[in-house]
Amino acid sequence: MKISALKLLEALNCIVGAVVRDLSGKFSASTKALKPSEVREILALTENRKVLSLAGGLPGPEVFPKEDLARIAARVIEELGDSALQYSPTLGVMPFREAVADFVRQRGVKVLDSDRVAVTTGSQEAIYLLGMTLVNPRDAIIVESPTYLAALNVFRYFGAEFIPVPIDEGGMRTEMLEDKVKEARSKGLNVKMIYTVATCHNPTGVIMMDDRRKELLEVASKYDLLVIEDDPYSFFVFDEVPFTPLKTLDTEGRVIYLGTFSKILAPGLRLGYMIADRQLTRTVELAKQMVDLHSSTLSQYVALYAIREGVVDKTIQRARTVYREKRDVMIEALEEYMPDGSHWFKPKGGLFAFIYLPSSVDTTDMLQMAIDRGVAYVPGRSFFSDGSGSNAMRINFSYLPPDKLREGIRLIAEAARDYIKAKASGS
Ligand SMILES: *Cc1c(COP(=O)(O)O)cnc(C)c1O
Numbered sequence: 001m002k003i004s005a006l007k008l009l010e011a012l013n014c015i016v017g018a019v020v021r022d023l024s025g026k027f028s029a030s031t032k033a034l035k036p037s038e039v040r041e042i043l044a045l046t047e048n049r050k051v052l053s054l055a056g057g058l059p060g061p062e063v064f065p066k067e068d069l070a071r072i073a074a075r076v077i078e079e080l081g082d083s084a085l086q087y088s089p090t091l092g093v094m095p096f097r098e099a100v101a102d103f104v105r106q107r108g109v110k111v112l113d114s115d116r117v118a119v120t121t122g123s124q125e126a127i128y129l130l131g132m133t134l135v136n137p138r139d140a141i142i143v144e145s146p147t148y149l150a151a152l153n154v155f156r157y158f159g160a161e162f163i164p165v166p167i168d169e170g171g172m173r174t175e176m177l178e179d180k181v182k183e184a185r186s187k188g189l190n191v192k193m194i195y196t197v198a199t200c201h202n203p204t205g206v207i208m209m210d211d212r213r214k215e216l217l218e219v220a221s222k223y224d225l226l227v228i229e230d231d232p233y234s235f236f237v238f239d240e241v242p243f244t245p246l247k248t249l250d251t252e253g254r255v256i257y258l259g260t261f262s263k264i265l266a267p268g269l270r271l272g273y274m275i276a277d278r279q280l281t282r283t284v285e286l287a288k289q290m291v292d293l294h295s296s297t298l299s300q301y302v303a304l305y306a307i308r309e310g311v312v313d314k315t316i317q318r319a320r321t322v323y324r325e326k327r328d329v330m331i332e333a334l335e336e337y338m339p340d341g342s343h344w345f346k347p348k349g350g351l352f353a354f355i356y357l358p359s360s361v362d363t364t365d366m367l368q369m370a371i372d373r374g375v376a377y378v379p380g381r382s383f384f385s386d387g388s389g390s391n392a393m394r395i396n397f398s399y400l401p402p403d404k405l406r407e408g409i410r411l412i413a414e415a416a417r418d419y420i421k422a423k424a425s426g427s
């Protein structure tokens with residue numbers, strides 16, 4: 001990211017580095033692939049400043065069921081403290097794993113007899129464990145273009161190559177899928193799997209149509225690919241859009257389903273889950289033993305009681321109402337303020353919208369101007385595996401209260417107009 005505040009941070013690090021010893025020669029070769037997450041860097045920049053952040057991926061704190069969780073947490077520690085504060089099995093405590101299986105089944109996700117639920121420290125750990133257990137350098141992964149940047153970063157770390165497939169209002173353009181697979185194979189790549197956020201896609205909010213889901217699974221079957229269905233959002237879709245989880249359409253046990261309590265309860269609990277064939281979950285278990293032994297026992301019991309007492313359902317209802325309202329405020333503000341030539345998808349769910357500005361705008365370049373005006377977003381480029389998307393940006397609509405959200409969009413539009421004007425006059 002070419003922004004001066006970041007340069008400043010780097011300079012500060014250099015100064016610290018000069019005082020301490022230079023340790024870079026000690027780092028392992030694999031650290032070469034580590035790069036800072038742009039979102040986290042921006043969050044660091046906007047911290048302690050009066051910047052309206054549309055950059056993060058934070059749920060609205062007004063959705064957190066604080067009183068219910070306070071009561072449940074106290075009860076769990078008082079009544080079950082001996083187990084809830086203790087070490088526990090790597091794949092999760094059994095009553096919670098069973099509750100998760102029932103929870104997703106009741107919402108239309110098919111769990112096969114040969115499947116196992118693996119509790120993870122957020123979906124992020126599940127993605128990491130899948131990187132560890134499935135990806136060899138030069139394995140190719142098919143992704144939506146754009147896609148979830150934290151998944152790109154993990155798979156890239158394990159040496160994966162990407163095959164980006166464009167999306168539109170109906171999700172991944174699956175009619176291109178087979179040709180993409182053939183092309184990659186002819187280049188000698190081992191096409192191993194498809195990673196998709198099929199429902200309320202991050203960053204665009206679109207939902208993949210069912211006929212495309214079927215086509216995706218047909219191609220997966222024909223070329224023997226695994227499918228990772230990363231599904232944090234499908235339980236609180238805003239509009240009535242029919243869709244079927246890939247996991248439910250799958251008859252061959254090739255879909256690995258990832259869920260999380262981050263968006264339907266609280267991300268601070270750090271609880272996610274993977275539902276997949278037992279052979280895979282067993283391998284993931286061995287990897288997870290090394291990474292963190294197990295996910296928080298306390299969080300698992302708290303979430304278990306939150307499910308049993310209907311607190312999760314209540315939070316899902318509230319999330320749907322609150323976020324839909326904010327989505328509508330955002331769309332109204334975009335229509336009112338954004339410069340001509342901008343376009344976006346209307347998100348059907350999730351926490352984000354992806355905006356394309358006129359092609360003359362470079363959103364990475366423009367970010368400093370926006371921050372100076374008091375607003376932050378994530379430049380679009382990081383969501384593309386091939387570096388395209390320079391005129392795009394992701395904005396979050398779940399976190400800020402509606403009036404601040406509106407103001408943030410007005411400020412972004414203002415920055416964009418100034419940027420376009422400056423560019424046109426050659427300065
Ligand atoms: C928010 C989100 C997650 C959740 O990550 P956690 O580690 O469970 O907090 C996973 N995938 C996508 C696409 C997301 O948007």
